[in-house]
Amino acid sequence: MTAPLSDPRKVFGATVSQLAETRPEVVVLSTDSGKSSGFGDFAARHRERYFELGIMEQGAMGVASGLATTGRVPVFCAIAPFVTVRPYEMLRNDVGYMRQNVKVVGRNSGVTYSDLGATHHSLEDFAITRMIPGLTVLAPVDPAEIEAACVAMLDHPGPVYMRIGNEPIPDLAPAQPFVIGRGRTLRPGSDVTVVTTGSIAGSALAAAELLAERGLAAEVLGLGTVWPLDEDLIIESARRTGRIVTVEEHYVVGGLGSMVRELSAERLGIPVAKLGLPHGYSTSGPYHQLLAHYGLDPAGLASSIQAFLESPLPY
Amino acid sequence: MNQTPPRAWSESPDRLRWRAARSRRHVLRMLRAGGAGHLGGAMSCVDLVSSLYFHTLRHDPTQPKAPLRDRFILSAGHKCLAQYAVLAEAGYFDLDLLDSYGHLGTPLPGHPDMTKLPGVEANTGSLGHGLSIGLGMALGLRADGQGGRVWVLLGDGELPEGSNWEAATAARHHRVDNLTALVDVNGLQISGRVADVMSTEPLTERWAGFGWDAITIDGHDVDQILAALEQAGQANGRPTVILAHTVKAKGVSFAEDKVEYHYWKTKPDLLAQAEAEIDAAISALEEALA
Numbered sequence: 001m002t003a004p005l006s007d008p009r010k011v012f013g014a015t016v017s018q019l020a021e022t023r024p025e026v027v028v029l030s031t032d033s034g035k036s037s038g039f040g041d042f043a044a045r046h047r048e049r050y051f052e053l054g055i056m057e058q059g060a061m062g063v064a065s066g067l068a069t070t071g072r073v074p075v076f077c078a079i080a081p082f083v084t085v086r087p088y089e090m091l092r093n094d095v096g097y098m099r100q101n102v103k104v105v106g107r108n109s110g111v112t113y114s115d116l117g118a119t120h121h122s123l124e125d126f127a128i129t130r131m132i133p134g135l136t137v138l139a140p141v142d143p144a145e146i147e148a149a150c151v152a153m154l155d156h157p158g159p160v161y162m163r164i165g166n167e168p169i170p171d172l173a174p175a176q177p178f179v180i181g182r183g184r185t186l187r188p189g190s191d192v193t194v195v196t197t198g199s200i201a202g203s204a205l206a207a208a209e210l211l212a213e214r215g216l217a218a219e220v221l222g223l224g225t226v227w228p229l230d231e232d233l234i235i236e237s238a239r240r241t242g243r244i245v246t247v248e249e250h251y252v253v254g255g256l257g258s259m260v261r262e263l264s265a266e267r268l269g270i271p272v273a274k275l276g277l278p279h280g281y282s283t284s285g286p287y288h289q290l291l292a293h294y295g296l297d298p299a300g301l302a303s304s305i306q307a308f309l310e311s312p313l314p315y
Numbered sequence: 316m317n318q319t320p321p322r323a324w325s326e327s328p329d330r331l332r333w334r335a336a337r338s339r340r341h342v343l344r345m346l347r348a349g350g351a352g353h354l355g356g357a358m359s360c361v362d363l364v365s366s367l368y369f370h371t372l373r374h375d376p377t378q379p380k381a382p383l384r385d386r387f388i389l390s391a392g393h394k395c396l397a398q399y400a401v402l403a404e405a406g407y408f409d410l411d412l413l414d415s416y417g418h419l420g421t422p423l424p425g426h427p428d429m430t431k432l433p434g435v436e437a438n439t440g441s442l443g444h445g446l447s448i449g450l451g452m453a454l455g456l457r458a459d460g461q462g463g464r465v466w467v468l469l470g471d472g473e474l475p476e477g478s479n480w481e482a483a484t485a486a487r488h489h490r491v492d493n494l495t496a497l498v499d500v501n502g503l504q505i506s507g508r509v510a511d512v513m514s515t516e517p518l519t520e521r522w523a524g525f526g527w528d529a530i531t532i533d534g535h536d537v538d539q540i541l542a543a544l545e546q547a548g549q550a551n552g553r554p555t556v557i558l559a560h561t562v563k564a565k566g567v568s569f570a571e572d573k574v575e576y577h578y579w580k581t582k583p584d585l586l587a588q589a590e591a592e593i594d595a596a597i598s599a600l601e602e603a604l605a
Contacts, residue, residue: 008514009528048458051489053485054484054488056478056481056484056485058447058477058478058481059446059450059481059482059485060447060481061446061447061480062444062445062446062447062448062450062451062478063448063450063451063454063482064448064451064484065437065447065451066437066447066448066449066450066451066452066453066454066455066465067451067452067454068451068454069386069436069451069452069455070382070436070451070452070455070456070459071382071455074451088448089441090444090478092446093438093440093441093444094437094438094447094448097428097438098429098430098437099430158595163341219595235542252505314342
């Protein structure tokens with residue numbers, strides 16, 4: 001039986017559009033990106049709340065900030081690198097430093113825009129967005145969590161960056177209300193704690209299945225919020241399992257792996273293996289082949305996790 | 316929530332000249348307190364800023380967050396001494412606060428911080444941000460339907476920043492006529508003449524090419540400033556830019572049009588001379604007012 005797959009962009013766009021029906025303060029900013037972000041219907045229904053700005057992401061971030069000062073709640077969605085690395089200083093100063101209630105959403109994140117190459121991959125967005133004080137960083141793991149995260153994002157009275165992919169993904173767990181800063185256990189286990197986030201979570205869960213067939217019980221934690229990190233959830237699990245693996249569609253430096261290693265160094269002293277993309281310019285190709293190339297497909301992850309568990313300490 | 320916009324102050328030209336001179340004196344007071352600061356740009360734009368606050372801008376220091384207020388953004392945030400001076404002169408905070416300039420934790424930092432000081436609308440300082448923020452404010456105020464206007468002051472040295480032209484393009488496309496840019500064309504930036512460092516001439520044709528109405532004035536002539544502010548308020552579907560030609564460090568004779576006074580570490584004798592010159596100007600203007 002195969003679980004139905006959903007396009008994260010469509011889920012996101014439809015959810016925010018639905019929520020905006022009863023939240024007149026929500027406005028949508030597009031940099032030639034709105035329709036691909038799932039806002040085609042919203043643009044037609046609410047022309048006065050849909051701002052097409054053309055391809056100018058730096059200016060758009062400032063416009064979002066300015067609109068927020070007038071009581072609007074701007075949602076600005078485009079391809080992830082173009083709302084993070086491109087207008088980073090505007091995100092820091094105009095949104096972060098000015099404490100404006102702006103929701104920035106990077107879609108086609110990680111390597112999900114697989115064929116378009118390194119300019120269109122976002123492999124440092126966790127690293128740089130978490131550096132902006134007061135900015136919440138979300139990466140929901142499945143379609144149901146994207147829906148719940150949209151509610152939480154709009155309810156949250158402050159700036160948010162949310163990352164979603166574009167590759168169709170299945171639901172991984174029953175829907176539940178999204179609490180910013182709280183992750184959840186997607187699969188219980190006792191041999192190793194696998195901490196994952198965003199669209200790669202399905203691959204991590206499938207890897208746990210493969211490990212179970214080999215007699216290894218991996219506990220998989222899905223962090224819909226990357227920052228602030230759910231330290232309590234990770235600590236509770238890791239103290240039982242004694243080993244941590246992070247799995248993310250992000251560089252192995254600066255992202256979730258680095259955050260969890262910081263946590264372990266400060267509070268646990270438990271070894272952390274970081275699985276993600278190497279710190280280089282990513283290659284391109286079909287998405288699932290690309291994941292396999294970097295060892296992020298279920299088989300590759302299972303192999304790396306097993307090798308980590310079999311390696312002597314200190315790792 | 317108060318849904319009535321605050322009133323414009325509509326002070327007379329003579330009184331505006333006096334306000335500007337007093338604001339210049341406040342700039343020197345801050346420099347005396349802190350020992351250093353961006354003198355040149357503050358003095359070149361202060362006639363524009365004070366004319367806005369004491370004539371055209373609809374604002375109320377007792378309600379700095381009144382929802383339907385007009386907005387002023389200092390995109391060239393390093394000219395903040397001018398904005399602090401005018402906000403103090405308008406009563407947003409006590410004049411004594413000016414003496415905290417340059418001190419640890421002051422609400423008057425070297426570039427403005429809206430979370431620290433009432434009346435500041437944006438955290439500028441990195442150049443090329445203000446016009447985009449102002450465009451967003453103008454779009455929001457336009458949707459509010461109460462005639463709210465946004466004024467953004469830029470420096471001429473700031474114009475090569477590409478984000479300015481992103482905002483200029485989008486403002487025209489969206490027919491945002493409640494947004495006005497004021498460019499303080501003092502012709503100098505930290506390395507030298509703007510014309511030598513990176514010219515953006517011809518300014519009028521450049522802005523007109525982006526679909527903006529461009530007005531060129533003497534940025535120290537209050538009558539010309541008021542006429543331009545009036546003209547900028549027309550609802551014609553186009554944003555307006557006021558290209559205000561000014562003199563860097565205007566009003567301080569030994570510093571005028573000299574690049575080394577872009578950022579000035581004060582010297583006691585020269586600061587005393589500057590204070591005496593501005594005091595004399597204030598006295599003369601007070602005689603005219605009397």
